[in-house]
Amino acid sequence: ALPVILDVDTGVDDACALVLATLHPDLDLRAVTCVGGNAPLPDVVRNTLTVLEACSTTSVPVAAGASHPLLERPVDARHVHGDDGMADLGWPAPQGAADPRHAVDVLRETVDAAAAEGTPVTLVPLAPMTNVALFARMYPESFARIERIVFMGGGAMVSNATASAEFNVFHDPEATAVVLDASVDHHVPVTMYGLDVFYGPQVTLAEADELAELDERGPGALGAGLVRFMSRRFDKGSASIGDAGAVALLVDPDAVRTERLPVRVELAGTWTRGRTIVDTRDWTGDMDHDPHGLAHAHVDVALEIDGPRVAGLWLDTIRSAR
Ligand code: BDR
Numbered sequence: 001a002l003p004v005i006l007d008v009d010t011g012v013d014d015a016c017a018l019v020l021a022t023l024h025p026d027l028d029l030r031a032v033t034c035v036g037g038n039a040p041l042p043d044v045v046r047n048t049l050t051v052l053e054a055c056s057t058t059s060v061p062v063a064a065g066a067s068h069p070l071l072e073r074p075v076d077a078r079h080v081h082g083d084d085g086m087a088d089l090g091w092p093a094p095q096g097a098a099d100p101r102h103a104v105d106v107l108r109e110t111v112d113a114a115a116a117e118g119t120p121v122t123l124v125p126l127a128p129m130t131n132v133a134l135f136a137r138m139y140p141e142s143f144a145r146i147e148r149i150v151f152m153g154g155g156a157m158v159s160n161a162t163a164s165a166e167f168n169v170f171h172d173p174e175a176t177a178v179v180l181d182a183s184v185d186h187h188v189p190v191t192m193y194g195l196d197v198f199y200g201p202q203v204t205l206a207e208a209d210e211l212a213e214l215d216e217r218g219p220g221a222l223g224a225g226l227v228r229f230m231s232r233r234f235d236k237g238s239a240s241i242g243d244a245g246a247v248a249l250l251v252d253p254d255a256v257r258t259e260r261l262p263v264r265v266e267l268a269g270t271w272t273r274g275r276t277i278v279d280t281r282d283w284t285g286d287m288d289h290d291p292h293g294l295a296h297a298h299v300d301v302a303l304e305i306d307g308p309r310v311a312g313l314w315l316d317t318i319r320s321a322r
């Protein structure tokens with residue numbers, strides 16, 4: 001199974017991603033690091049523990065990292081994800097506790113241990129990239145040992161937090177820029193699972209009803225609660241599994257079409273701060289001159305997705321987990 005670390009701001013759709021990473025037999029979840037984003041950091045940690053316990057996973061370390069973006073104050077998304085950041089399901093508090101180490105130390109130790117075993121880790125940031133940027137700058141030699149980064153963030157054509165920018169990148173643009181820059185310096189391949197594909201995999205309310213039959217407080221009931229909440233929020237008969245698509249890409253790469261393209265992050269801009277500039281032109285010479293002196297990242301950008309296939313993978317993983 002592929003060793004993975006998820007960096008999350010759980011988050012309704014981060015919860016969907018954690019369920020998949022925990023239960024899919026082809027994935028070996030080594031650690032989960034938490035960052036402030038959809039909800040304040042303590043809520044993110046609690047939600048993450050709740051999800052792992054619902055999936056009967058108690059041995060994976062869950063560590064708290066950055067509560068704030070590198071430069072700005074946090075602006076959460078509880079208006080989307082619920083007061084508790086995860087669908088206000090009213091479940092009892094988790095029994096376990098967070099790992100005492102800082103997320104950056106968990107990243108370093110987990111990445112180094114996997115590399116020493118000859119099975120390097122794939123890192124999957126599904127949240128503002130503050131923890132990953134700190135890791136890259138504090139422990140560059142360990143960062144270089146990452147096999148690959150597959151992150152949810154940005155978009156070539158589609159935005160959500162502002163007219164220009166996607167939430168994760170908008171929340172901490174400097175962190176995203178630092179990670180892309182470090183990925184060039186340390187030859188870590190990066191895939192961007194952005195908003196162009198993010199809304200593709202949808203789970204219907206009928207499918208949620210079916211999940212709810214599977215268990216009382218397990219992945220079925222949890223998955224059902226998450227899908228029902230987001231369907232209500234957007235007044236639709238279905239919900240996107242969001243961040244879970246980035247995890248699905250690891251086990252079913254052919255469900256997503258990517259193209260290797262130059263990507264930059266807008267750090268200034270009156271209305272465009274946090275936008276990912278994906279250069280789809282044939283000629284990209286002027287991308288070589290970054291005003292901040294950051295390196296020039298070529299990223300595998302997800303541009304098309306077979307949504308039903310990815311949603312089916314998520315549903316099947318929960319159905320066969322019992
Ligand atoms: C991203 O922002 C968060 O609200 C979601 O969890 C996802 O990671 C989508 O823009």
Ligand code: CA
Pocket residue numbers: 008009010011013014038126127243
């Ligand atoms: Ca997220």
